[in-house]
Amino acid sequence: MRSTMHHSLLTPLAGAGILALTLAGCSSATPDAAGSGEFAGDTLDVSAAWSGAEQTNFEAVLAAFEEQSGATVNYTSFGDNAATTLGTQIEGGSPPNVAMLAQPALMNQLAADGNLQPLSDEASAVVAENYSQSWVDLGTSDGTQYGVWFKASNKSTMWYNADLYDAAGASVPEDWDDFLVQLQLVADSGYAGISIGADVGWPLTDWFENVYLQTAGGDLYDQLTNHEIPWTDPSVTVALDALATLWGNDALVQTGAAQRTFPESVTEVFGADPQAATMFEGDFVAGNITDDGSSVVGENALFFDFPSVNGSAPAVVGGGDVAVSFTDDAATDALMQFLASPEAAEVWVPEGGLTSPNNNVDTALYPDETSRQIAEALTGAETFRFDMSDLTPSAFGGTPGQGFWQIMIQFLQDPSDVAGTQQALEDAAVAAYVD
Amino acid sequence: MTQLVAPVANSPAGGDKRRPPHGSSRRRMFMIALGFLAPALVFLGALVLYPIVYTVVRSFFSAGGGEFVGWDNYVTMFTNDSTFTAIRNNVLWVLVAPAACTILGLIFAVLLEKIKWATAFKLIIFMPMAISMLAAGVIFRGMFQENPNLGVVNAALVTVNSAFGQDAAYPGAAGRDGLGLVQDRGVIASESTVESGSEQNFPLVGIRVDSVPAAAAQAEPAVNARAGQLVGTVWLDVVRGGGGTSGQIDDGKTGLPGILVDAVAADGTIAASATTDAAGRYVIDGLAEGAYRVALPAANFDEGYQGVSWLSSTFITGVIILSYIWIWAGFSMVMISSGLSAIDRSLQEAARMDGANEWNVFTRITAPLLSPVLIVVFVTLIINVLKIFDLVYVIPPGSAKPAANVIAVEMWTVSFGGGNNQGLGSALAILLLILVLPSMIINIRRFREERQQ
Numbered sequence: 001m002r003s004t005m006h007h008s009l010l011t012p013l014a015g016a017g018i019l020a021l022t023l024a025g026c027s028s029a030t031p032d033a034a035g036s037g038e039f040a041g042d043t044l045d046v047s048a049a050w051s052g053a054e055q056t057n058f059e060a061v062l063a064a065f066e067e068q069s070g071a072t073v074n075y076t077s078f079g080d081n082a083a084t085t086l087g088t089q090i091e092g093g094s095p096p097n098v099a100m101l102a103q104p105a106l107m108n109q110l111a112a113d114g115n116l117q118p119l120s121d122e123a124s125a126v127v128a129e130n131y132s133q134s135w136v137d138l139g140t141s142d143g144t145q146y147g148v149w150f151k152a153s154n155k156s157t158m159w160y161n162a163d164l165y166d167a168a169g170a171s172v173p174e175d176w177d178d179f180l181v182q183l184q185l186v187a188d189s190g191y192a193g194i195s196i197g198a199d200v201g202w203p204l205t206d207w208f209e210n211v212y213l214q215t216a217g218g219d220l221y222d223q224l225t226n227h228e229i230p231w232t233d234p235s236v237t238v239a240l241d242a243l244a245t246l247w248g249n250d251a252l253v254q255t256g257a258a259q260r261t262f263p264e265s266v267t268e269v270f271g272a273d274p275q276a277a278t279m280f281e282g283d284f285v286a287g288n289i290t291d292d293g294s295s296v297v298g299e300n301a302l303f304f305d306f307p308s309v310n311g312s313a314p315a316v317v318g319g320g321d322v323a324v325s326f327t328d329d330a331a332t333d334a335l336m337q338f339l340a341s342p343e344a345a346e347v348w349v350p351e352g353g354l355t356s357p358n359n360n361v362d363t364a365l366y367p368d369e370t371s372r373q374i375a376e377a378l379t380g381a382e383t384f385r386f387d388m389s390d391l392t393p394s395a396f397g398g399t400p401g402q403g404f405w406q407i408m409i410q411f412l413q414d415p416s417d418v419a420g421t422q423q424a425l426e427d428a429a430v431a432a433y434v435d
Numbered sequence: 436m437t438q439l440v441a442p443v444a445n446s447p448a449g450g451d452k453r454r455p456p457h458g459s460s461r462r463r464m465f466m467i468a469l470g471f472l473a474p475a476l477v478f479l480g481a482l483v484l485y486p487i488v489y490t491v492v493r494s495f496f497s498a499g500g501g502e503f504v505g506w507d508n509y510v511t512m513f514t515n516d517s518t519f520t521a522i523r524n525n526v527l528w529v530l531v532a533p534a535a536c537t538i539l540g541l542i543f544a545v546l547l548e549k550i551k552w553a554t555a556f557k558l559i560i561f562m563p564m565a566i567s568m569l570a571a572g573v574i575f576r577g578m579f580q581e582n583p584n585l586g587v588v589n590a591a592l593v594t595v596n597s598a599f600g601q602d603a604a605y606p607g608a609a610g611r612d613g614l615g616l617v618q619d620r621g622v623i624a625s626e627s628t629v630e631s632g633s634e635q636n637f638p639l640v641g642i643r644v645d646s647v648p649a650a651a652a653q654a655e656p657a658v659n660a661r662a663g664q665l666v667g668t669v670w671l672d673v674v675r676g677g678g679g680t681s682g683q684i685d686d687g688k689t690g691l692p693g694i695l696v697d698a699v700a701a702d703g704t705i706a707a708s709a710t711t712d713a714a715g716r717y718v719i720d721g722l723a724e725g726a727y728r729v730a731l732p733a734a735n736f737d738e739g740y741q742g743v744s745w746l747s748s749t750f751i752t753g754v755i756i757l758s759y760i761w762i763w764a765g766f767s768m769v770m771i772s773s774g775l776s777a778i779d780r781s782l783q784e785a786a787r788m789d790g791a792n793e794w795n796v797f798t799r800i801t802a803p804l805l806s807p808v809l810i811v812v813f814v815t816l817i818i819n820v821l822k823i824f825d826l827v828y829v830i831p832p833g834s835a836k837p838a839a840n841v842i843a844v845e846m847w848t849v850s851f852g853g854g855n856n857q858g859l860g861s862a863l864a865i866l867l868l869i870l871v872l873p874s875m876i877i878n879i880r881r882f883r884e885e886r887q888q
Binding site for chain 2: 081
């Protein structure tokens, strides 16, 4: 009784879906699944870390899939405990159909344990059509393709309050040394040069990764990521020394960093009563600024690329969320194909907060010039490395209060002890890379 | 357990009271008892016994669980910095929190007996028990924020402080680097001494153009100094929108009025002072021949009292214990109040009749009579404190997390919170169990003794 009622309700909806898609002329992906309503009655569970505005936007993406396929998709957020939540669900025999993982290491782990379903040939074809090779490689584990990168981020953006920069006569810096000069100009005008939110360690690990990728280059970056060179390596000394020139300068860094949460540091720069002029983090800061509502991205909230250190060539550190599937059925496969298609990203892109690594997403859809620049920089980037702390064992790079995160907090509080910091990092890495 | 069995065993025997129980009926009694106990035993076995045994076994295996490592996890536990801090903090917790809660509860209970509206007060003190630990943690984290605009405790401290002090006109200002100025503990002074009859300028930075007093005007160079005078200009060395030359009085740079300028003699005494005018100029008059250092005292730039950094590593455990006491003092008060209402009042009356004062009545009569209740409260709190998790998980900011660590949080972090080492986690869980055992045994013994009385 119930299911037939469902059917009768869904058929017109699915029909509307066909109509909408035909009108829009979207035909590049999932041509057979699209709009046929063939999965009516199927229920898919999707999990991701997203909550709040990101959840709303992602649910809109899933709603578009529901409309196309007729399937019902339930979204659950697992917060920042992806490994624990999925581990428990897998052990209990009820993993979600599709999950979004922010850590490639977790994808590799789940793939090695045999929990993931490889992409179907059709899904692989959709990915190959839409993504550049680096993203295909990032979604591959041991030669088998498992993941579809849905969301990407550019973590090499330095955000600044243009009003304060103008008042201080500061300008976009050419390199790291000039960056310090410009921050001093801001400090002279009575505002802190830069605000750092170091309540948890991840923004600080991103600082280090950017400086390290700039000073040491991609090869050493990969080796350090895999712990093939120790953290006591001289290349790490160079990067930490460079960081210390900023972090150790009390005139430039706003006081109280260790107790400031990351969102608070955004408010300190772009809020109604700004106290500092610059802050560093990935492209997602645009969303925080918009939420705050006091500054406008693209008008007085602007960004420049992470300054080049010691004359290095431009390089981009990034991250992203990869969709992986746990179940081998047609509806799940259809959802994976949908997520790999430009149509899925194009639902979210105009809302802001999503940078798609998908080459075929129409960049005209980005809500403003800033996010368009971020996306174009990312899809066009040649030196791109994934966020190091997401690639290391989570005991080292992903545990609040320990390892990489905590040691960088300590380094921020006392940037004079470079050697001790390197030793602490090496000790933590040795303990974490054991298995 | 025998009490439980007795009524069950009586009912079949009740049919024929004269027949003495023999072998088969005793077995039947046992089977019936077992039948009734079986569901509870199954649950206890599956939910208590099995997990404990498995945790013991797991604690001897590696992080992944594949490899037997013997006592390694236990050695790591006591040699690893963060676990060791956790154990040390737990000791501190056990020493402070249960005693503080019990004493506070006792005071509240005894004093509230003597006032009207006692129930209303009790209700208020007990109220925090109704709040989840998580929410209480969020409340306390908010209250103790370092920024006085966010944290109510520091806001109160700063308000009280500024009521007694005077606000400086230019908080946070600094001398322009490389122009012969030094800054020490808030005082901005000339690097070298200056002969009287000459000029000393002070280009300052770090002041917002918007926060300069309305009276301030375009900075102007000082008039030539006469004998016995020191002159100069104090100005904001920043042009809105940039430009200008550092250390030069350019167009668009404002003078800083109202700044106190001291001429400090060689022996460190202040020879004379002056205050700057709207254009930032000052003239110190009536000086003897000689060399002076010109200084802008710290009172001009004092940022004022900024409150205490409560959530820093130094104070964090204290703040968390305080929040715990806030919640659990109500619990001990209610327990002790009920104990109070049960004791024999005639003893207190008799003591009063014999001339004992209230303090003696309390220490010699009331407290000893209450001691069974006090011990129950105390031991319950010890067990509770050893397992403390939520508050320690929520309150400290990242930088203070290691300093605030306790065993339960460490256990969660290493096994599930990213560490993925369930071997070490199990070892910590066993340590926690061993620490709780003595209090449990004390409690069980006491119950048994009470029953025997």
